[in-house]
Amino acid sequence: VGQAQASDVVKWLCTSPPNETHRKATSACFLTNQLKITSRKISIPRLYNISQQNSRQSHALAMANEFKLSATLRGHEEDVSLSCDFPIPRFLEYHPSSMGFTAD
């Protein structure tokens, strides 16, 4: 418990049934006082009941299971072509021979 992160505590509370959460929250606050979590900051019924969530609850839930970077995949190369990402209007088509844009 001493090494728990705030998000771990919130996740633990979120997965507990309502009649258990207040007791657990009190224990968590006592054991992880270095995280400065107080029972006032963790509102147990609102944390558990998703259908009655309010802004604080939603925030806590999101914090408990947020996405974090898992892997970075590099290997694709730079695109150096003069390509456009959408169809070019015909009157703006690029004419390499004239090295410029010409009107159709």
Added chain:
Amino acid sequence: VRAVAFPSKQTILSASRDSTVRQWSLTSPQPPSYDDTISVQASDWFNALAFAQPSEKHPNGLIAAGGKETIVYVKEPGTTSDSDPYRILPRHAHTISCLAFSEDGSKLISGGWDSQVFVWDVEAGDVIAELTGHTMTVWGILIYDHKFVFTACADKNIRMFDINGKLLRTIEGHTDVPRCFCKIPQGHWSGAAFASAGNDEIIRLWSLDGAPMGELHGHEAYIYSIAILPNGDIVSSGEDRTVRVFRDGQCIQTITHPAISIWSVATCPETGDIVSGASDKTIRVFSRDPERHADAEVGLACSTVETSNANIMHRPSNLLTRASGCMPFQPRRPAKTCPSRKKTCLVLVSQSSPGEMLCLCR
């Protein structure tokens, strides 16, 4: 990286403007690392990618990819670029912009800049139907089930067809070009059947008969891609550097990338992880499972994660400027601002006059 797919926890697929389609295989689960194999090496860039789930005929599934070459490559996973494609499907007259497989993998639908949409019989390699009526580029396709198909067209309309090509309905509502879809499962909090998004920066939720069911706000620029997580959260990516996660009508997380365009996002049905493909040549995987998180330094260096209970406005983080080995972060700033629309637009650069740029916003 223009398109990504995440068919299983072992495999990620990507298609890029470097003219390759790559298969990334998980080599180590903790920390996750992947090795890539070039599945297709073309002569011009790729735009679109689709994966067919494994079937009796194709136990490893099938990969389809298309782009500026105007042909669709169909390959079996695990093969390299040296091997012949399973099928080559030529019919489009211009760049292919979107692809989708039917659930059983027997049909493939392609759409392109030529305003055409073809339904292919994958085994025969033939066009068996055309979805007609589009007057501009077709950016997105959703095969909803064995009967219904939706298309997203640059004429700002969503069209609903039956799989044989009969137009059933035109759905209006987007105020700008729709680009992408995702199917919404039954019992979802939104009550919707599918979602669409695009240049108007709003994710719109629709019933199967085209009635609007809701809107998800938060993006600040074009939305390029949307996907759904196994738990019903909706994930989106766009031109505002972000991947966003929506739940119960609210944006619950914003993941800001050190790249301008996040072209594509996909979700893994097995793990609920997210993969993004961005304009900085990089693919990123995000997970909610602490066992699959990268170490803290890598996490800080390559993305910043914002969590909120409300629709989030972009908030640059100085964390990214501390990163080593990553692009220095700059607050979102259009490369060029179109005076007429006061938003990011794409430009062409003249080879003869490199300083001259031509705005091509529509």
